[in-house]
Amino acid sequence: xxxxxxxxxxxxxxxxxxxxxxxxxxxxxxxxxxxxxxxxxxxxxxxxxxxxxxxxxxxxxxxxxxxxxxxxxxxxxxxxxxxxxxxxxxxxxxxxxxxxxxxxxxxxxxxxxxxxxxxxxxxxxxxxxxxxxxxxxxxxxx
Amino acid sequence: xxxxxxxxxxxxxxxxxxxxxxxxxxxxxxxxxxxxxxxxxxxxxxxxxxxxxxxxxxxxxxxxxxxxxxxxxxxxxxxxxxxxxxxxxxxxxxxxxxxxxxxxxxxxxxxxxxxxxxxxxxxxxxxxxxxxxxxxxxxxxxxxxxxxxxxxxxxxxxxxxxxxxxxxxxxxxxxxxxxxxxxxxxxxxxxxxxxxxxxxxxxxxxxxxxxxxxxxxxxxxxxxxxxxxxxxxxxxxxxxxxxxxxxxxxxxxxxxxxxxxxxxxxxxxxxxxxxxxxxxxxxxxxxxxxxxxxxxxxxxxxxxxxxxxxxxxxxxxxxxxxxxxxxxxxxxxxxxxxxxxxxxxxxxxxxxxxxxxxxxxxxxxxxxxxxxxxxxxxxxxxxxxxxxxxxxxxxxxxxxxxxxxxxxxxxxxxxxxxxxxxxxxxxxxx
Numbered sequence: 001x002x003x004x005x006x007x008x009x010x011x012x013x014x015x016x017x018x019x020x021x022x023x024x025x026x027x028x029x030x031x032x033x034x035x036x037x038x039x040x041x042x043x044x045x046x047x048x049x050x051x052x053x054x055x056x057x058x059x060x061x062x063x064x065x066x067x068x069x070x071x072x073x074x075x076x077x078x079x080x081x082x083x084x085x086x087x088x089x090x091x092x093x094x095x096x097x098x099x100x101x102x103x104x105x106x107x108x109x110x111x112x113x114x115x116x117x118x119x120x121x122x123x124x125x126x127x128x129x130x131x132x133x134x135x136x137x138x139x140x141x142x
Numbered sequence: 143x144x145x146x147x148x149x150x151x152x153x154x155x156x157x158x159x160x161x162x163x164x165x166x167x168x169x170x171x172x173x174x175x176x177x178x179x180x181x182x183x184x185x186x187x188x189x190x191x192x193x194x195x196x197x198x199x200x201x202x203x204x205x206x207x208x209x210x211x212x213x214x215x216x217x218x219x220x221x222x223x224x225x226x227x228x229x230x231x232x233x234x235x236x237x238x239x240x241x242x243x244x245x246x247x248x249x250x251x252x253x254x255x256x257x258x259x260x261x262x263x264x265x266x267x268x269x270x271x272x273x274x275x276x277x278x279x280x281x282x283x284x285x286x287x288x289x290x291x292x293x294x295x296x297x298x299x300x301x302x303x304x305x306x307x308x309x310x311x312x313x314x315x316x317x318x319x320x321x322x323x324x325x326x327x328x329x330x331x332x333x334x335x336x337x338x339x340x341x342x343x344x345x346x347x348x349x350x351x352x353x354x355x356x357x358x359x360x361x362x363x364x365x366x367x368x369x370x371x372x373x374x375x376x377x378x379x380x381x382x383x384x385x386x387x388x389x390x391x392x393x394x395x396x397x398x399x400x401x402x403x404x405x406x407x408x409x410x411x412x413x414x415x416x417x418x419x420x421x422x423x424x425x426x427x428x429x430x431x432x433x434x435x436x437x438x439x440x441x442x443x444x445x446x447x448x449x450x451x452x453x454x455x456x457x458x459x460x461x462x463x464x465x466x467x468x469x470x471x472x473x474x475x476x477x478x479x480x481x482x483x484x485x486x487x488x489x490x491x492x493x494x495x496x497x498x499x500x501x502x503x504x505x506x507x508x509x510x511x512x513x514x515x516x517x518x519x520x521x522x523x524x525x526x527x528x529x530x531x532x533x534x535x536x537x538x539x540x541x542x543x544x545x546x547x548x549x550x551x552x553x554x555x556x557x558x559x560x561x562x563x564x565x566x567x568x569x570x571x572x
Contacts (some may be wrong), residue, residue: 006520006523006524007523007555007556008517008520008523008552008554009527010552010553010554010557036526038530041517041525041529041551041552041553043523062555062556063554063555064517064518064520064523064554064555065523066520066521066524067521067525068523068524072316077288087391097525098526102350104389113295117341
């Protein structure tokens, strides 16, 4: 099970710097990162080397943070690569809440993180169609 | 022109004679018909017969907004409901509004007060009046409406909002008088300008503004922007609504309808009377109201009285512009807002922390209120839409209680100020 961390961030100068600093000082490595925002606030979502430690450090520092279970899939890094994976999910009747890609990857393939409502069905559908999924051990050490 | 010369230019003795007679009758009616007043007067050992001179009013206990709340909705009415022809309400301090009623005579008296005030400002039967107050439970629109009809002016009950249409109507119908809040007048001027309407060419010539105070600087800006004379009037729904007092064209204090309202100024801490000309809290007693008489109502408004005869010829007592409040009430776009109302909404919402801040500012000429709350429920972070829904939910709940729109800003936990002792949660940047 891969745990993603979500942190509530105010849209104010220096907020993101502060959060990443807190994680950095605790020796936590950021592996993938995405930010969604409105004019007033945003949610920072990330995959880190030690999610449990990250959550406790963030909470100690007064942040609202939570973990979510997500899927990380290897996608062939060529035109149509992502489309074919999304097609699998679509055929299985699964809608994607959000997704983002990893910056670092262990090989030539791209790594895409998916957040879906019915994670069990999504995992089976992807596996049946030969999509390679990463487990937490792989991901936290990238 | 003076609408009611006999009263507005009466000698002090004549006025005080009317005031004493009416005060005695009001106290008697309150004592006989309203349980709340009877209990309070009994507790103070004051009986209607003890009011022998005007100064004896000081023996009567004060009435405060909480008394209205505790007697919600009708328990302070002094007549049976069959004699009540109108009900209005204003925002209460804790969610429940304060409710007031009017008999047919009360409505006539109210119209008389407005007619005097409008006439003093310069309104005539030839005028066409655009009323931009909302026709709602609030007293502003209906109060001015009936009074200006009584005066004989042509009233356009356009109500609030839809400012571009307001400007078109003003142009097409040839409005000569604008009624509303001063900040709305300023906004209207801005919109007119954007629409390419030359306000100098409009027939508009006079403004009767109320619902909120404005500074002399703002008055000058309104006068310049709309090419009008801007006058101010004062009132509150607990007493009657607009019409307690209003400026004449001299714009030098608001003439009080003294035969209907007895105004005292008391020290805001000791609650003892202060000499004429000294600032203090205004306390008002209605002298002729039937449905909802009120004894020594503490308005929480700070002002002073001006006893000298006015250059317009009226001898009536004037009151200065409201200088401030003794409580934390905010006036946002003419609507009274108490921080306690906002707090009441916020404590009922689970996903946010108990701390909050209220920021009031001017956006152009319009008041804006923003409420900052801390997000503490981490579950909401899973879906962006959940946070947006929370924001929307708080906004909606605030609207249902305050009757005006407030912006909501979600902030990080621990980011709002913590207070030891008395909290200062309101920042008014206006």
